Amino acid sequence: MKNLTTFKTVYETRSFSKAAALLFIAQPTVSAQIKQLEAEFNTPLFIRNGRGQLGVTPAATQLYQAASDMLASWAQVHEALVAGPAVRHLRLAASHTFATALLPRLLPGLYTQFPAVRFSVAMANSYAVQTAVAQHDADLGVIEKPLVTTGLDRTPLMADQLVLAGAGDPFLVREPESGVAYYTARYLAEHNAQGPQLTVSSNAIIVALLQQGFGRSLLSSRAAAGLPTTPLGPDFVRHFYLLTRSGDSAVAPVAAAITAWAAACSD
Numbered sequence: 001m002k003n004l005t006t007f008k009t010v011y012e013t014r015s016f017s018k019a020a021a022l023l024f025i026a027q028p029t030v031s032a033q034i035k036q037l038e039a040e041f042n043t044p045l046f047i048r049n050g051r052g053q054l055g056v057t058p059a060a061t062q063l064y065q066a067a068s069d070m071l072a073s074w075a076q077v078h079e080a081l082v083a084g085p086a087v088r089h090l091r092l093a094a095s096h097t098f099a100t101a102l103l104p105r106l107l108p109g110l111y112t113q114f115p116a117v118r119f120s121v122a123m124a125n126s127y128a129v130q131t132a133v134a135q136h137d138a139d140l141g142v143i144e145k146p147l148v149t150t151g152l153d154r155t156p157l158m159a160d161q162l163v164l165a166g167a168g169d170p171f172l173v174r175e176p177e178s179g180v181a182y183y184t185a186r187y188l189a190e191h192n193a194q195g196p197q198l199t200v201s202s203n204a205i206i207v208a209l210l211q212q213g214f215g216r217s218l219l220s221s222r223a224a225a226g227l228p229t230t231p232l233g234p235d236f237v238r239h240f241y242l243l244t245r246s247g248d249s250a251v252a253p254v255a256a257a258i259t260a261w262a263a264a265c266s267d
Contacts, residue, residue, distance in 0.1 A: 003033045003034075003036055004071060006023060006029075006030055007037055007045065007063065007067060010034060010054070011060060014054045016030045041059065043057070043059045088117050089117075090117050090140065090251065091120050091121075091122065092120070093121075093123070093124060093129045093133065093137075093141045093142075094122075095123070095126045095144045095178070096124075096144075096178065096202065096203035096204070097179070097180070097240075098240050099121070099123040100123075106258065106261055109257075110254065113257055114254060114257075122138065125174070125177045125201070126147060126177065127147065127177035129142065130147045130149060130243060133152060133243045133244070133245060134152055139244075139245075139248070139251050140258070141242070141243035142157065143179060143241050144160065144179025144180065144238060147241075151245060152244065152245060153246050154243055155242040155259060156240075156241055156242075157258070157262035158239065158240055158263075159237050159266070160221075160237065160239065161220070161221045161236070161237050162183055162218050162219065162221070162232055162238065163221045163232055163236075164216060164218060164229060164230040164232060165210050165218075165219045165227045165228070165230075166210040166213075167216050168213075168216060169215065170195065170196040171188065171193060171195060171215065172198050172206045172209060172210070172217035178201075180218055180219070180238075183236055183238065184217075187236070207223055210224075210227050242255060242259060242262075
């Protein structure tokens with residue numbers, strides 16, 4: 001590469017002395033490197049006219065074009081290797097139950113499997129997660145209700161059994177955009193529940209209230225561990241879904257890893 005760099009500089013300056021000055025090497029070194037190239041290709045590259053100016057041969061012009069491409073490619077490779085693996089930032093948004101009950105089990109594996117990816121995690125209700133992915137505020141999303149929107153792909157991950165946790169009033173309910181809101185409304189309608197309700201926009205707060213013996217709520221069986229619960233049966237089984245933007249191949253490896261992890265957990 002040194003000989004090619006020297007040749008390229010001589011070709012562009014048409015002067016051995018100017019090339020030597022630009023490359024911070026002695027002029028005899030420039031002459032020796034050019035002679036090595038001429039011997040290697042068995043053809044003259046420069047026409048020395050004795051007046052300090054150099055002419056170029058057709059072979060030199062051909063070599064210059066090839067050398068320019070090679071040196072540019074080499075510079076890119078060198079920069080990439082010195083910098084190390086490219087770091088990619090990936091934003092993962094998850095709905096409340098998945099974020100608190102399952103993400104702590106998933107994320108360490110992703111961190112190990114994708115060392116060049118810097119993950120950031122956000123928690124929101126299912127509608128907000130879907131909106132974030134659709135508007136490029138998140139790269140991947142996990143939701144707890146089968147929302148559909150143009151431009152997003154939805155992949156089922158695993159089933160999630162709901163239970164009635166706690167006892168007494170008030171009935172602690174999530175906001176309408178959450179994944180459990182539909183099932184809560186159905187349960188209340190089926191049981192003609194007329195008691196007081198309290199809207200709480202956080203699963204973690206609901207669990208904390210139930211742990212103090214305050215109220216009752218529909219929760220994922222995963223989130224209700226340690227609480228008194230009443231089974232609700234197969235009619236109250238929902239699913240987690242992975243959301244990706246259609247055609248976003250950059251997140252495909254991580255999405256595949258999440259899907260494989262979910263399948264293993266379901267076995």
